[in-house]
Amino acid sequence: MNEYLKYDEWNIIEDRFEQSTHEISESIFSIGNGYLGQRANFEENYSGPSLQGSYVAGVYFPDKTRVGWWKNGYPEYFAKVLNSTNWTGINILIDDEILDLATCEVSNFSRILNMKEGYLKRSFKAKLSSGKEIEINALRFISMVRDSIGAIKYSVKALNFSGKLKIIPYLDGDVMNTDSNYEEKFWDEISQKSEINSGYVLMKTKKLDFYISSFMQLSLYKNGIEVDFKSIPSEKEKYIDNTIEIDINENDEVCLYKYVSTTSSRYYKMDELISFTEKESLLAKKVGFFKLLEEQKLAWDEKWKESDIIIEGDVSAQQAIRFNIFQLNQTYNGKDAELNIGPKGFTGEKYGGSTYWDTEAYCLPFYLSTSHQEVSKNLLLYRYKQLSKAIENAEKLGFNNGAALYPMVTMNGEECHNEWEITFEEIHRNGAIAYAIYNYVNYTDDKAYLADYGLEVLIAISRFWAQRVNFSFEKNKYVMLGVTGPNEYENNVNNNWYTNRMASWTMEYTLEVLAYVEKTNNAKYSNLLSNVNFETSEKEKWTSIIDNMYYPYDENSKIFLQQDNYLDKEQILVKDLDPVHLPINQNWSWDRILRSCFIKQADVLQGLYTLEDCYDKDVIERNFDFYEPRTVHESSLSPCIHAVLAASLGKENKAYEMYLRTARLDLDSYNNDTEDGCHITSMAGTWIAVVQGFGGFRVKNNKVILNPFIPSHWTGFSFKILFRDSLLKISVTTKKVIIINEKDSPVELCVYGKDYTFTKEKELIVERA
Ligand code: BGC
Secondary structure (H helix, E strand, C coil), rough: CCCEECCCCCCEECCCCCCHHHHHHHHHHHHHHCCEEECCCCCCCCCEEEEEEEEEEECCEEEEEECCCCHHHCCCCCECCCCCCCCCCCEEEECCHHHHHHHEEEEEEEEEEEEECCEEEEEEEECCCCCCCCEEEEEHHHEECCCCEEEEEEEEEECCCEEEEEEEEEEEECCCHHHHHHCCCCCEEEEEEEEEEEEEEEEEEECCCCCCEEEEEEEEEEEEECCCCCEEEECCCEEEEEEEEEEECCEEEEEEEEEEEEEEEECHHHHHHHEEEHHHHHHHHHCHHHHHHHHHHHHHHHHHHHCCEEEEHHHHHHHHHHHHHHEEEEEEECCCCCCCCCCCCCCCHHHHEEECHHHHHHHHHHHHHCCHHHHHHHHHHHHHHHHHHHHHHHHHCCCCCCCCCCCCCCCCCCEEECCHHHHCCCCHHHHEEEEEEHHHHHHCCCCCHHHHHHHHHHHHHHHHHHCCCEEEEEHHHHEECCCCCCCCCCCCCCCCCCHHHHHHHHHHHHHHHHHHHHHHHHHHHHHHHCCCCCCCCHHHHHHHHHEEEEEECCCCCEEEECCCCHCCCCCCHHHHCHHHCCCHHHHHHHHHHCCCCCCCCCCHHHHHHCCCCCCCCHHHHHHHHHHHHHCCCCCCHHHHHHHHHHHHHCCCHHHHHHHHHHHHCCCCCCCHHHCCCCCHHHHHHHHHHHHHHHHHEEEECCCEEECCCEEEEECEEEEEEECEEEEEEEEEEECCCEEEECCCCCCCEEEECEEEEECCCCCCEEEEC
């Protein structure tokens, strides 16, 4: 735990400079707009420890996988999100002495991430070894309105001297990833030019030929008056800069505005990139910093109108939930169906920026309720577009007839993960992808999606499950052998309850959707079935598997068993484990972890969360009471699921305890790993914990269900829900639930079990249960 940030409802505030926490701050204070992301690296030179990170969405490098023992079916490469051209750099020299926060005396340091308006601000005083003192004020943002634009206002004030100030804004394409094998560099320079007051670099990845152009424009003010200046352009390999020399006297303030447009060949042809970024950067300069900032505020205002959560009586919880919502909205904007959400978003290199099941299982609910339908639809289309690759992936593993296994980790549909027990065995991800289709259609009522895209994916996944099970004559049931469930602390298990259950659920749902599409869109139905060579016998096979699937169960305690023989393990509860052992993934050998009964993250409980409508409360409670005490929550994705289940079981304190473990995970660097980047996908889990957990929010049969309670540490809370054409604000006070529909469309609600139909005119007030 590292609690060095100040509590504030709308801002993340650091009020002193510590080299030891700087890399954590670089992650936390990251900014982005879904296309570009930037860690909070200092603009000026910094020789202390720092993880440089400027990311461009969808641009990656297929690095060689490094494994000792090659296994057939392993992927050829591991995708890496690329640290790209550093566009933020501005070096400062005072009479030729360089400003470097690692070596000078720093005071009055403040770094603020303004989440309401979407910018990062920093100020400090620095005393250089010459004794000269300066004050720096820097503000930057990545525009939510102009996809390619980042803008910086950087001012230097002379506090106690007169002398020569050099400001050197630059673009540096000569950057590295810290996770590159053998310190290899991933970028080649294609062209670059430094001109008076502007310049660009055009870089190309060494593999896959992604091109990125960054074009900068500058303007300069002295004591509030624009300076007609001429920078001195200079270039070296993969790098351009512009030196601005200016005489300053005591109390003079010089302010540089740097406008940079960065985009990639994912959106423009290689030969258009320079002219596009030049045009956009010039336009940004013409519009001017303050107008751009105004646009930014308005864009964030709109976002907050649809997604804010207000927590009363607990400023740390308030700050945390807003931070999570802010980071999620900076990471994915849903405009491009070829982009997705890496577990660290644009805040670090870990997990390669690739897509995991986290997207469907955790992030989708957030975007469904806080963004327009197209955003979640694009998350689904991402997988739809990768279906042929998922089929190829399954073929490599020996499956046939159009069976699809989606990758565990991917950028473009190809598997990028190479630990056999995960790559080949953590196949439950297929279930999450199928369930996401149900979730989306249930939420939006966009049933056309099923005929257009969903059914094809469902058929391919069901085909996979039907081939992945085998009939056990000993059990007289279908079994699924050699899998890894969501609990990665045990591998190669037989009959993981969650995986068997999701497999069977997928087949059930696919049959339901087949029947629906046949009835409602026979032409598309016939067309699709003939395209995928669908045989009626497949339906029979699936029905037989559904009816005869084996689910491990313990008659004594009446719980689902996580997998065969789970109870053979020595049964110890986490509370009885000496805390010196925790986290076990840092203290125990892998062998000891695998043999232990300790569970990394929700597994059976993940299934009961997902399919809660299929089970009554007693069943869920028995399983919760058994599994939660054995769960170490060493995945950040774990506590939120437990929070929702605990809340629905009326275990309010447990729900809150679980919520606390997710909410400030990064702000307090709970897992001591925030310097690698923020846990973006688990931030969606925090939202789930508040809205589905404390708010008791569900969508069933076209109706919004609410069963809210207030954690005892809060005095009230409210959240926003975009549900189809309505925008609901749900406020929970100690006595009442107040629901306002901010849009015209009527909505069906069920609050504490009682039905209401609700239009814009009314404010619905329900007494708290
Ligand atoms: C979790 C996985 C998750 C991955 C990326 C792992 O630690 O066990 O469930 O998909 O992290 O967030």
